[in-house]
Amino acid sequence: MSLLIIDKLSLSIDTKPILQNVSMAVEPGQIRGVIGESGSGKSMTAFSVLQLLPDRSTCSGRITFAGHDLLTATEETLCSIRGNDIGMVFQEPMTALNPLHTIGAQVAETIRIHEPKTSRREAMRRAAATLERCELPNARFPLSRYPHELSGGQRQRVVIAMAIALQPKLLIADEPTTALDVTTQAEILDLLRRLVSEDGMGLMLITHDLAVVSGIADRISIMRQGEVVEEGDGATLHRTMQHPYTKALFAASGHQPDRAPQPPTAPLLQVKNVVRDYTMPRKTLFGAPRKFRAVDDVSFTLNKGESLGLVGESGCGKSTLTRAILGLDKTQGGEILIDGKPVFAGNTPDRAVRRKMQVVFQDPYGSFNPRHTVERLITEPFHLLDTPPKGADRAKAIDEALLSVGLTPADKSKYIHEFSGGQRQRIAIARALIIKSELIVLDEAVSALDVSIRAQILDLLTDLAARFGLTYLFISHDLSVVRSITDRVLVMQAGKIVERGPTEQIFVNPQRAYTKSLIAAIPTLPEGATDA
Amino acid sequence: MNRNLTLGIALTAVFIIGALVSLFWTPFDVTKLAISQKMQTPSAIHWFGTDHFGRDIFSMIMVGAQTSIAVALVAVGIGMGFGVPLGLTAAARKGSLLDEVIMRGNDVVFAFPSLLIAILITAIFGPSALNAIIAIGIFNIPVFARLTRGAALSLWTQDYILSARVSGKSAARISVEHILPNVTNLLIVQGTIQFSLGILAEAALSYVGLGAQPPTPSWGRMLADSQTLISLAPHMALFPGFAILLTVLGLNLAGDGLRDMLDPRLRRAGR
Numbered sequence: 001m002s003l004l005i006i007d008k009l010s011l012s013i014d015t016k017p018i019l020q021n022v023s024m025a026v027e028p029g030q031i032r033g034v035i036g037e038s039g040s041g042k043s044m045t046a047f048s049v050l051q052l053l054p055d056r057s058t059c060s061g062r063i064t065f066a067g068h069d070l071l072t073a074t075e076e077t078l079c080s081i082r083g084n085d086i087g088m089v090f091q092e093p094m095t096a097l098n099p100l101h102t103i104g105a106q107v108a109e110t111i112r113i114h115e116p117k118t119s120r121r122e123a124m125r126r127a128a129a130t131l132e133r134c135e136l137p138n139a140r141f142p143l144s145r146y147p148h149e150l151s152g153g154q155r156q157r158v159v160i161a162m163a164i165a166l167q168p169k170l171l172i173a174d175e176p177t178t179a180l181d182v183t184t185q186a187e188i189l190d191l192l193r194r195l196v197s198e199d200g201m202g203l204m205l206i207t208h209d210l211a212v213v214s215g216i217a218d219r220i221s222i223m224r225q226g227e228v229v230e231e232g233d234g235a236t237l238h239r240t241m242q243h244p245y246t247k248a249l250f251a252a253s254g255h256q257p258d259r260a261p262q263p264p265t266a267p268l269l270q271v272k273n274v275v276r277d278y279t280m281p282r283k284t285l286f287g288a289p290r291k292f293r294a295v296d297d298v299s300f301t302l303n304k305g306e307s308l309g310l311v312g313e314s315g316c317g318k319s320t321l322t323r324a325i326l327g328l329d330k331t332q333g334g335e336i337l338i339d340g341k342p343v344f345a346g347n348t349p350d351r352a353v354r355r356k357m358q359v360v361f362q363d364p365y366g367s368f369n370p371r372h373t374v375e376r377l378i379t380e381p382f383h384l385l386d387t388p389p390k391g392a393d394r395a396k397a398i399d400e401a402l403l404s405v406g407l408t409p410a411d412k413s414k415y416i417h418e419f420s421g422g423q424r425q426r427i428a429i430a431r432a433l434i435i436k437s438e439l440i441v442l443d444e445a446v447s448a449l450d451v452s453i454r455a456q457i458l459d460l461l462t463d464l465a466a467r468f469g470l471t472y473l474f475i476s477h478d479l480s481v482v483r484s485i486t487d488r489v490l491v492m493q494a495g496k497i498v499e500r501g502p503t504e505q506i507f508v509n510p511q512r513a514y515t516k517s518l519i520a521a522i523p524t525l526p527e528g529a530t531d532a
Numbered sequence: 533m534n535r536n537l538t539l540g541i542a543l544t545a546v547f548i549i550g551a552l553v554s555l556f557w558t559p560f561d562v563t564k565l566a567i568s569q570k571m572q573t574p575s576a577i578h579w580f581g582t583d584h585f586g587r588d589i590f591s592m593i594m595v596g597a598q599t600s601i602a603v604a605l606v607a608v609g610i611g612m613g614f615g616v617p618l619g620l621t622a623a624a625r626k627g628s629l630l631d632e633v634i635m636r637g638n639d640v641v642f643a644f645p646s647l648l649i650a651i652l653i654t655a656i657f658g659p660s661a662l663n664a665i666i667a668i669g670i671f672n673i674p675v676f677a678r679l680t681r682g683a684a685l686s687l688w689t690q691d692y693i694l695s696a697r698v699s700g701k702s703a704a705r706i707s708v709e710h711i712l713p714n715v716t717n718l719l720i721v722q723g724t725i726q727f728s729l730g731i732l733a734e735a736a737l738s739y740v741g742l743g744a745q746p747p748t749p750s751w752g753r754m755l756a757d758s759q760t761l762i763s764l765a766p767h768m769a770l771f772p773g774f775a776i777l778l779t780v781l782g783l784n785l786a787g788d789g790l791r792d793m794l795d796p797r798l799r800r801a802g803r
Contacts, residue, residue, distance in 0.1 A: 024680050326698050359698050361691040369692045370797055371713040377692075381699045415796040432694070 002027050003202040004049065004170055009061035011044060012224075013054055018044050019226045021061075024219075026202035031193070034206045035249065037450040038421065041226040042206045046172045049204075050086060051078050066169060086112040087163030091175035093155035097147040103158045104143020127165065133198075134161040135191060139518035139523060152314065153184035159412060164195055170202045171195075177212060181313045181477045186521035189216055208450045210253040211480075211523035214238070222246050238525065241507060246342030248452065254525055255455035256484045257462035259307075262408065268356075268439055268471050269302040269325070269340060274319050275333035295318040296495035297334070304438065307465065307472040309486035309503065311479055311518065317495040318475050322443050323398050325357055327471070338439065346356060355384045362444035364424035368416040374413035378402070378431040401430040404467075405460060422453035429460065433468070441473045446481055458485055479523050483507055491515050537789025547775070551597035560588035562595050563747045570763040580771040583754070584761055586646025588795030589768065592749040593775050599661050599750040601779065603743075610724050611672020618673070619680025620711060623688060624703040635681070638674035646671045646733070647740070654710045654742045661744040664737045671733075672726050679722050683715045709770065717791040724787035728780035734778075751776055 011019040019041045026032045036042040049063055051070055063070040066085065068077065082088075090096050098108060107127035112118055118126075128138050134157040147155055156176060163171055173192060176187035192218050195202045205213055213220060217234035220243065230243040238250055254392040275373055276295040282288075294317045302308045312318045323329045325336055327349035336343045341353050358381060361367045368377050373400055382388035389397055401411040405426040416424060425445060432440050442461070446454045462485060464470055476482050482489060482503070489506045490513065491499040499512045510516045559579075563600050564584035572760040574581045622634040633803035650667035660676035687693060687710070696706050735752020737743035751772045 100635075168632050323694075326694075328694060328697055349700070350791070357698075359695060361695065363691055367691040367695060369710050369714065371795070380696060380701075384700045418795045 002207055003066060004204070005062070005064045006045065006049070007062040007064070009045070009048060009059065009063060011041075011048055011053070011057060011059050015176045017226060018057070019048070021224070022226070022228055024221045024231065026171065027218075028202055029196060029200040030218045031196055031203045031205055031213075031216055031234070033213030033220040034204060034223060035208065035210055035213060035220060036223035037208055037452060039225075040223040042223050043174055044226075045223070046088075046174055046204060049170075049172065050082055050088065052082075060307075068217065081112070082170075082203060084166050086131040087166070087168040087171045089156070089159050089163050089173040089176045091178050093152050093159055093179065096159045097155055100148055102137075102144050102146055103141070103150070103161075104128065104145075107143075107158065107161050107165050110165050114166055127161070129160070130165045133189075133195070134158070134164070136161070138326060151184075152180055152201065153188060155178060156184075156188055160188075160191065160195070164199070164201075167199055168201060170204065172204045172206070174206045175208070176205070178207065178209075178375065182523075183313060183517055183521040185523070189523075192216075210249050211525050214525050215523060217246070222249065223272060250525065252452040252455040255451075255458065255459045257455075259462045259465070261483065265304045265306075266304075267301045268304045268338075269473065270337040271298060271300050271321075271325065271334070272337070273334035274298045274321065274324060274331050275335060276329065277332045278320075278325055285420060294451065294495055295324065295331075296436055297419055298492075298495075298497055299334070300490055301496065301498065302439070302471060302473060304471055305465075305469050306488065307486045309482035309489040310473060310475045310492060311477065311482055311489055312492035313477055313518075316492045318492050319443065321492075322359075322441060322473075322475055326357065326441060327354055341400065351384055355435060356437055357439040357441060358435070358437040359443060360425065360428045360432050360439040360445040362447050364421040364428065364448060367428050368424065370416055372412055372415075373412065374402075374416065374427055377416065378412075378427060378434055381435045381437070397434055401434040404433060405430045406465065418498050422449055422457065425449060425453075425457055426428075426460070429457075429464070433464070436468070438469075439471045439473065443475045443477070444477070445474075447476060447478060454481070461485060478522075479507075479518055491518070534789050534792060536785045537793060540782050540785030540787070540789055543778055544786055547597050547601060547779050548585035548781070551601055554591070554594035554598060558588075558594050560591045562587055562591045562749055571761070571768070573765075581765070581767045583757065583768050584765070587681045587749075588788040589754075589771050592754060593751070593771060596749040596751045596754060596772065597775070597779075599744045599748060600731050600734055600752065600776070603661060603665050603668065604727045607668035607672055607730045607733075608726050610666070610669025611676045611726060612719065612723065615673040615676025616626050616680050616712075616715075619677040619682075620684055622677065622681045622706040623684030623711070624707050626685060626688070634677065638677050641670065641674045645737075650737055650742050659745055661734075661748070661750075664734055664743040667737065667742075668730050668733045672730070674725060676719065676722065679718060680715055682720050684711045686747055687711050687714055713794075716794060720787045720791045720794075724780070724784045727783050728776075731776050731780065743789075 004026040006022055007025050009019055009022040022045055024032060034042045034045065048059060049070065059071050065081065070080065071079070102516060103126050104124055107130055108123035111123045111126055123144055124143060128143055131141065136154060136157050142156070149526060150158065154380055168203040177188050180188060192203060196257065205217060207213055214234060218233050220237050221228050222243070224245050230241060230246045232240050241250065244456065274295055275293065275297060277291045277293050279291040280292050310318050324331050327343040330344060338353050338356050341350065343349055343353050378401055379398060398412055401410055402409055407426055407430070419427065446457050449457060458481070461472070465472060474482060474486050486503050488501065488502045490497050493514050499506065499510065499515045506515065507519060510519055569582050569586040570584050572578055573583040578588050580593065583589055618634050618644065622631045625631050649670060650664065653663050654666050687745050693706060693710055696710055731751065734750060735755055738750050738753035739756040743752065753774040755769060762769055
């Protein structure tokens with residue numbers, strides 16, 4: 001008998017249909033991958049199982065969990081099921097833990113909520129054992145640690161420990177690895193798989209990235225616009241798939257934009273022996289402040305028309321380096337030249353130099369002032385020009401920028417909240433294009449996007465580079481993206497460039513162990529899946 | 533225009549119009565005492581009754597609106613006018629000496645008992661409504677400076693600020709173009725709170741004789757006067773109390789409505 005059966009579930013909020021006839025089942029010891037883009041209803045399906053739905057939502061159909069009908073169950077029954085029989089792991093490990101409680105106390109709390117008779121000491125003992133199971137050895141991570149002392153991946157392990165502390169029959173993981181680096185993602189997926197096989201629990205793994213689940217899911221459901229469009233076996237879906245949307249998803253996941261390699265020309269950006277120190281708080285009252293070297297003697301050259309990848313995990317110093325290149329922070333050593341001129345002339349960044357570069361950030365939601373219209377947002381770089389275009393010239397520049405990124409001139413009077421994540425990244429690119437800068441720094445520019453949107457943006461970037469002769473500095477932790485769009489790659493670790501070379505060479509024949517581990521961690525689709 | 537804003541503006545307008553009309557005409561002269569008619573309950577002649585000197589409470593509320601609203605509004609204006617730029621500057625120069633000077637200066641004002649400053653000012657310049665305004669205004673400055681700095685600091689880490697910096701905009705320009713519009717909703721809410729506190733502060737100062745001087749009526753002093761007679765003539769407290777309540781309510785509603793109207797995210801959603 002199945003552990004969880006969702007049968008013809010329909011859900012609407014305020015008469016707006018969200019889910020239609022969703023059916024799927026999870027068996028004990030099985031991993032069910034639920035895949036879809038933002039807004040496809042995959043998270044809502046998970047929340048329906050827990051009955052943690054927004055107000056004014058109405059459900060029809062049936063959700064049966066271990067013999068209970070969850071749609072008709074009382075709140076009391078549901079409370080005893082949530083956390084006890086069904087555990088949940090959310091996307092963002094940074095906000096899922098209470099910063100004021102130790103990790104031991106947080107894991108112990110979930111035990112004591114459902115088994116109030118457990119003594120505090122016993123709960124802590126079990127918390128320790130659970131954290132141990134989640135590969136957080138107590139010797140290195142004592143129960144008295146606070147969340148801020150842990151990295152994102154370690155926090156996600158604590159969140160998983162909280163979810164499995166009571167050995168639930170079903171674990172729901174909603175994008176558990178989306179906020180993590182590629183290597184951490186691989187480790188967390190391994191952990192989940194191990195826990196499933198050890199405890200025989202069912203796992204519902206929700207994600208937008210087909211490559212993430214295709215390696216570990218037993219069954220896969222593909223969702224689109226509130227419906228399950230395809231359902232199949234994890235190992236063979238890429239051969240049996242019928243629905244065009246599934247095919248499009250597979251294609252997007254392994255998408256490679258067509259781009260011609262650029263012959264090396266004159267250098268545009270030169271980074272020479274750059275050092276960037278952060279001052280740390282003093283340890284003692286009169287001691288000298290300590291320093292943390294975030295970027296350590298980094299040198300590289302980026303040629304005109306070239307696309308260079310800068311790869312590394314969070315905390316490796318790539319963002320710090322980016323800020324230095326953009327002239328946002330001063331460096332403590334070395335120089336950064338654009339077209340032979342330093343970004344910093346004296347104490348202030350040189351406007352004439354700055355004009356040559358623009359930036360696209362990761363977060364499509366935080367990159368825009370919510371109170372300005374698109375017109376005002378994308379014309380901001382005009383500030384760098386000595387004589388910004390006025391009247392008809394200005395309108396023409398705005399329209400051109402919007403058209404070149406696939407939007408319409410009518411979009412200029414809208415506000416940013418009216419656009420989707422992918423459209424916002426297009427607007428960010430339009431802003432970077434409007435003063436015809438040569439160098440565009442793409443700081444994790446596609447990391448927050450769904451796979452199919454990511455593919456579109458990568459195509460757009462490739463196309464723009466060919467049309468306008470743009471030079472890209474592409475910063476990312478995701479190597480598969482870097483591979484598709486760059487000519488050369490720099491691998492950064494702990495503030496230093498540890499490996500560099502032509503992209504294909506690095507991927508095919510990495511020299512350093514660190515690079516190898518990064519490449520091994522890339523989630524891959526089964527062979528031949530992308531040919532379809 | 534949304535319902536809150538309309539209602540809020542309407543309520544506020546009633547009191548402002550009342551205050552303006554009282555400049556030319558009131559049903560009774562508020563400076564004339566008529567002891568024989570003291571503490572009358574509301575009637576057709578005296579709509580809100582009379583006080584312990586036989587003055588018409590309706591007229592006093594009209595005239596008192598001038599003092600109360602003017603004191604509170606100007607005090608909030610002073611607080612915002614100085615506090616917001618100080619807060620923006622401190623946030624833009626976070627960690628610098630300037631930031632320290634501004635914020636520690638704020639701490640000093642915060643640490644001073646407000647009554648003490650008010651007494652100090654009146655001791656130098658003599659008691660009057662104007663000096664009450666200045667005293668209350670000074671105490672509003674750190675409130676707005678701190679609020680603005682806190683909100684601005686979190687905005688400074690946003691990507692759109694970085695991108696404005698990449699476009700070469702100066703800190704001052706970013707503060708005005710990007711930071712200020714995004715803290716206005718907080719400022720409006722805090723402004724309405726400070727306004728109500730301002731009316732109460734004026735009442736407190738008038739109570740100890742440092743605010744508007746008799747015979748000029750103010751809502752605060754009317755409340756203070758009624759205190760000892762509350763069991764004999766509750767209407768003496770009731771009407772100025774309601775006046776304060778409704779003005780504050782009106783301004784709060786207007787503030788909320790204004791906040792929604794200024795925010796493009798809420799404007800189109802059409803609540």
